[in-house]
Amino acid sequence: MKSFTIFLLGALLSACAHAQSTGIFRGSDLQKVELREALRDVAPGSIVIIGENHGFKVHQQQQLDIMATLRSLGHKISVGMEFFTYTDQPHVNNYLSGQVSEESFLKAISWGGLSFDFYRDQTLFPDLREGSQTLALNAPRSITGKVAKGGMDSLSAEDRRLLPPQFTLGRDSYKERFLKMMPHIPSPEAGLRYFTAQSIWDDTMAWQASEFISRHPEQTLVIVVGEFHVQYGGGLPDRLRARSTAPLLTVSQVNTHGLSEAEVAKEVQVSEEEGPRADLLWLAPAESPGQ
Numbered sequence: 001m002k003s004f005t006i007f008l009l010g011a012l013l014s015a016c017a018h019a020q021s022t023g024i025f026r027g028s029d030l031q032k033v034e035l036r037e038a039l040r041d042v043a044p045g046s047i048v049i050i051g052e053n054h055g056f057k058v059h060q061q062q063q064l065d066i067m068a069t070l071r072s073l074g075h076k077i078s079v080g081m082e083f084f085t086y087t088d089q090p091h092v093n094n095y096l097s098g099q100v101s102e103e104s105f106l107k108a109i110s111w112g113g114l115s116f117d118f119y120r121d122q123t124l125f126p127d128l129r130e131g132s133q134t135l136a137l138n139a140p141r142s143i144t145g146k147v148a149k150g151g152m153d154s155l156s157a158e159d160r161r162l163l164p165p166q167f168t169l170g171r172d173s174y175k176e177r178f179l180k181m182m183p184h185i186p187s188p189e190a191g192l193r194y195f196t197a198q199s200i201w202d203d204t205m206a207w208q209a210s211e212f213i214s215r216h217p218e219q220t221l222v223i224v225v226g227e228f229h230v231q232y233g234g235g236l237p238d239r240l241r242a243r244s245t246a247p248l249l250t251v252s253q254v255n256t257h258g259l260s261e262a263e264v265a266k267e268v269q270v271s272e273e274e275g276p277r278a279d280l281l282w283l284a285p286a287e288s289p290g291q
Contacts, residue, residue: 022284027252027276030268035069038280039249044075045217046247047209049237051230051278055114055289059253060121062282066251067125067222076130078216079122080223084109084136086208087162092136096128114289122224132219135212139163139204144197151193164207168242169199173274174234181228202229206239213246227252232274252278257285 023032042048050066052059067077084092088109095105106116126132143162146154155163169175175195185191205225213221229235230250237250256264268281 022256023282025268025281025283027250027268027278027281028270030281033280035065036073039066039069039073042070042073042075042220042249043247044220045213046249047213047221047223047240047244048249048251049223049225049230049240050251050253051225051227052253053227053255053286055118056255056286057118058284058286059255060118062253062284063122063222063224064125067122070220070222075220076127076132076218078126078132078135078212078219078221080135080137080205080209080212080221080225081119081123082138082205082223082225082229083119084134085138085140086136086204087140089136092123092134096124096126096134119224131216133212133216135208135221137205137208137223137225139200144200147200148194148197152196163200164203167200167203169196170202171234171238173232174238177232177234178228198235202235203239205229205236206243210240210244210246213244221246231277232271233278234274249280250278251280251282254281254283255286256283257287 024035024038025032026038039048048066048070050063052063067079071077091100091105091108094100095102100108102116102120123134126134140162143155143159146159170178178195178198179185179191182191182194185194205223209221209223213219223236225236230237230252233241233250237248240246240248252268254264254267256267259267264283268277268283270276
């Protein structure tokens, strides 16, 4: 399977050197598709999860293209953001409705790190006139920080009330990939704490998204989240399927800058254990954050 996948993608990408490693491909068979065709079968009440590398303008534009195409197909688009804590939803609502300035909003939610320029357009995309919303999805940082340092036993009763109902850890294959990505973790016990925090992140987002789409089946919810949460379905998609019957479409945004055809093929190959990386793979080069 792996050698065939590499051969197939190499054949697809070799037709034009300047178009190498770009475009949208189905994750299952790596056949190239147009965006409108790829989204045509999405129905209202669905959840579309887009995995990104944080801070790349190319990925920001791809996300907006997906949202705009869905809107052109008749969807009412609500947007879920990993980057906002669900307890800050009132602040998000006030910002979208124009009741507070952007500066006041960012101060209220303690925004830090990447420039908000990367996420402003996605945050403001929903049309409030049609009932669409921007959702704050993530767990409070105080909760995940405590768990990463001290495990679940470090949480107070008040902390636990902020956890998703029936919280469970992510599946074993997801844990294995997570730990391989975190080689600096000093011990198995620390690894479990960090993975528990990661699972709280995923399950909280799934909880908030599933609650929203059950209340608003006329909407299509587009979630913007870090790429690892999407890959092979083990993180957020897995938790959503456990909490909701809403149809899912996953999109993996793959940065191909500096990669050879063989390296690109390895990135997108179908896993023998876990299947496709995502339903759709959007391949494009992005040289550095901000581009």
